[in-house]
Amino acid sequence: MTVTYKTTKTIDIEQLRALYTDVQWTAYTQDETVLKAIVPNSLHVISAWSDDELVGLTRAVGDGVYILYIQDILVKEAYQGKGIGSTLLQKMLEANQMVRQTVLMTDYQDKTIQFYEKNGFTKADNEKTGIAFVR
Numbered sequence: 157m158t159v160t161y162k163t164t165k166t167i168d169i170e171q172l173r174a175l176y177t178d179v180q181w182t183a184y185t186q187d188e189t190v191l192k193a194i195v196p197n198s199l200h201v202i203s204a205w206s207d208d209e210l211v212g213l214t215r216a217v218g219d220g221v222y223i224l225y226i227q228d229i230l231v232k233e234a235y236q237g238k239g240i241g242s243t244l245l246q247k248m249l250e251a252n253q254m255v256r257q258t259v260l261m262t263d264y265q266d267k268t269i270q271f272y273e274k275n276g277f278t279k280a281d282n283e284k285t286g287i288a289f290v291r
Contacts, residue, residue: 159211159238160205161203161243161247163202163203165198167201167203171209171210173185174210175210176191178232179233181230194228197217198217199215199217199220200215200216200220200248201213204240206235211231211232211240212229213228213230214228214244215227215228216252220255221254223255224255224258226248242274242275245275249276261288
């Protein structure tokens with residue numbers, strides 16, 4: 157299996173829908189307007205492709221100088237565990253290495269925590285790294 161990575165924001169809506177549906181992120185797929193807007197309006201997008209199939213994607217929002225917020229990182233279930241997610245994340249970090257602060261929020265699940273810790277992130281739940289708030 158050969159996977160190629162692209163930085164284009166031009167991704168077919170049906171490919172995008174199939175990816176988000178596969179990982180059960182239905183909040184994105186319920187509203188066509190949202191699905192059509194998320195990629196073009198992102199600061200940076202990196203996608204993973206197996207032939208002509210979209211199998212993974214990461215996207216970030218922010219100002220590109222001081223703050224980078226990694227909004228999404230997802231890989232189709234059949235392609236998980238093959239290093240695609242880590243590669244997407246590392247490519248995003250490399251492309252934005254001059255940005256002062258990189259943050260993300262994710263589900264509180266063991267496999268998710270292990271993934272981000274493996275990729276150099278620390279939980280922001282102590283006085284040295286800060287604290288996260290959501291609303």
